[in-house]
Amino acid sequence: MDGLHNWTLAAPEIFLAAAAMILLMIGVYRGERGADLVSSLCVASLGIAIFLVLRLEHGTAYHELFLVDAFTKMMKVLSLLAAGIAIVMSRSYFVLVGVWRFEFPVLVLLATLGMLVMISANDLMTLYLGLEMQSLALYVTAAFQRDSERSTEAGLKYFVLSSVASGMLLYGASLVYGFAGTTSFPGLARGFLAGDVATGAIIGLVFVLAGLVFKISAVPFHMWTPDVYEGAPTPVTALFSVAPKIAAMSLIVSVVMGPFRPLLAQWQQILVAVAVLSTIWGAIAALRQENIKRLMAYSSIANMGYVVLGLAAGTEEGVRSVVIYMIIYLAMNVGTFAVILSMRRKGVMVERISDLSGLAQRQPMMALALLLFMFSMAGIPPLAGFFAKLNVFLAAINAGLYVAATIAVLASVVGAYYYVRIVKVMYFDDPAEAFDRPVERDMAVVMLATALFVFPVFPVFQAPFMNGAQAAAKTFFSGR
């Protein structure tokens, strides 16, 4: 029974799968009334999964298909956190629009399961299955508000474009397999280290990267992002902007730093190009946006550009900067979406930037929180976002990517404009009609926690995060 050797390494995944099926049954038997119960049980299961992840030992399982190390554990905890927060934030929105059903938290749970499988992938086949598991569940959540034309359109667009990306990924994977003769990451690494690198394998690598870059919505595979972000129900957008990004990013890290590290010269150019284009396009295209969800879409494109830049360095420092960036990005984004989800007037969601006018006079605390998130995203010291960008730029410069780093810094200056514009609208424009009060308790808690993290928790207590990221990054360099 070689395949079952070390099977407990997948305990969080097995637990989540079992929990999802049980919760589905509970939901079916309790009907519409079960949504609240299922939702809180889902959050509880994600919490238990975090606990299980933390207790895992390191190693490979299932015939080397599955890998657990410090990096994967870190990323798993982050995506579980993101998914849990997304479920917590979704209730009031879906109740408001009248589609609060138990399937939603279960689907998020299943998507998270897919993310965990992706993160732990140690083989191209595991990678693909995890990716599909995650994507399938996410397509459905995007179209979850099925009576809204925009939501179904978002779901369909995401589905069609994402399928193309999956197709490219599979095509690339088959080329890699055809030329390297194995799909296992350690096997590929051994082959490439031995020095026989076929052109076909490099073409395959390009396609695999293209498929993965689509999932983090970096330029040139970003076209779907604004429409999907705008059309999907807002809590789903909140989920999209963090959890799948974390999973896909960690997948890119483990693919390029694992099996393809010997091909550094080849993928470095690609990633640098992706990073530069994303940061520029994310900054410029966001300038004209009026809808705050679309704005967040471009913001996430730009942010992913910075992360990819850190990875493109290809060094231990680079991977560390990726991990730190993802932690901070999670906090900033979740907080911003908690604010967006609280933007409702007389029980109707509003999502235009001008709706925020004069928020500082009506709801000073909420305005202050958003100010913190926006300044942090703009990279203004001493907020957390500044340290995220600083680490990325340092890693890029130390790896000799001077031009790319310079362009990215310039792009971040341009990008700062639209973040600051929101602050200006909130603090200096004439007050618009007030939002409904009080703010939902769930949202308030999320806002408070993330705002505190952005300032002062992270800037003051950096050491544990840095150490964690350092340990995660080290796994790729100390030989597993």
Added chain:
Amino acid sequence: MTLAQFFTTHWLGHLIVMVAQCLAIVVPLLVAVAYMTYADRKIWAAIQLRRGPNVVGPFGLLQPFADGLKLVLKETIVPSGANKVLFVLAPMITFITALIAWAVVPFDDGWVVADINVGILYLFAISSLGVYGIMIAGWASNSKYAFLGALRSAAQMVSYEVSIGFVLITVLLCAGSLNLSAIVKAQEGGFWSWYWLPLFPMFIVFFISALAETNRTPFDLPMSEAELVAGFHTEYSAMTFGLFFLGEYANMILLSGMGAVLFLGGWYSPLPFAPFTWIPGVVWFALKIAVLLFVFSWTKGTVPRYRYDQLMRLGWKVFLPFSLLWVALTAAAIQLFGWGPG
């Protein structure tokens, strides 16, 4: 080169053997189809206290040939709005798929044209193709009745194929092989050691799904004459209709053959001792098919037609969960008690 060498090594010899084998199956099969229609009508007549066909030949025995001759001599009418190529292709597909499946059916120990490893999958694959003839016919006719019939048929066949699939899985779990001869051999012995007894519920599910697969009453919605004139073959006449008719009966015989192989011990005699084992296996096999075919006709004579929603309900809400459960039970029993094959 001796004659034996010629037939076993030379390619021409191979070809002749192959054609002979095909004929040896197809000709008796077509005769069987002809007399199946006769038997069918006689049985319904008996159920309805009539006499049935009794004019052409002694006891009406030549009736099927008279009918066949009539169909051949009539003019084939292709409706002007029809898609001509597909319209003619559809009956052929139905007829051909009903015939080619017989290649893997073992009539007796070693009496099989192609003794392939995945015989049961082949049978399942071919029987799932029958639906194309009907769908293409319904679409190509460019007639609403035919089209509605085709849609019903597609939905129905796909639904019941699922439970047939699970039935097949239980059988091959017990037999440990996908080869039909091996499945029959796993049931060696008297009627008490055939699979119909341990897998009795699956046998019933199989039979009812077979009725649905062949569009027979109570599942003959694709051609229900009360609503759809004649369903998918409304626009067909003469030999094109004849091919549908032949295909339908050949399919019934095929599914009965499948039932005999999977559940009724194929060519084995029900009582495994002297006077019965003298009778050749192929006769037992034919008798088993005949018994199943009788039940087909019997059902048609006595059961009213299902409504569409009832049909779907039975397929998806009753058979599917039930057969799924039974697969799990069978697998568990085999694993726990070591009843499995080796």
Added chain:
Amino acid sequence: MIHALAFYVFAAVTVVSAFMVISARNPVHSVLYLILAFFNSAALFLLMGAEFIAMILVIVYVGAVAVLFLFVVMMLDINIAELRQGFLKYLPIGAAVGIALFAEILLALGAWSVSPVAAGSLRAKVSDVPNTEALGRLIYTDYMFLFQAAGMVLLIAMIGAIVLTLRTRPGVRRQKIAAQIGRRREEAVVLVKTRVGEGVSS
């Protein structure tokens, strides 16, 4: 020789019918060509000795997927001319992408060198186990994890389909078999004695 001949026939039919899938004017014909392509691919698998995969291809793709596909396409009312309007406009871009991809493949094939790791697995190991059994032995041991993960993917697809399409409409009267059979005479029938010439007033 017959083997090679069969290969070329099946391969040629596969390619031609695959081309017809995208070029046929009528969508129903496209689906039928698609089915033909599936069939021939199954035959190609058979030639390679992968009989299990061949049969599963026919059962799953031809017997189930394509039937549903045909089912839907037959009911669509597509205006082909309208669909083809953009064809010429996008032709140059499509052609450029196609040529680039084709060139890449040529490049890759030109530099064909198989890594020493791959050389070992180029030829399938010949063994006396039927390939259904061989596949089963692999899937349920080494690739257990992937098998289960694939199962989860299908489960998600099922949940998704139900979530997006199942609607419970109010006011629909459904058949409740248990309730219908469980009904008793007293609940359903009232006997009323009527006098001649008066009738029954509710």
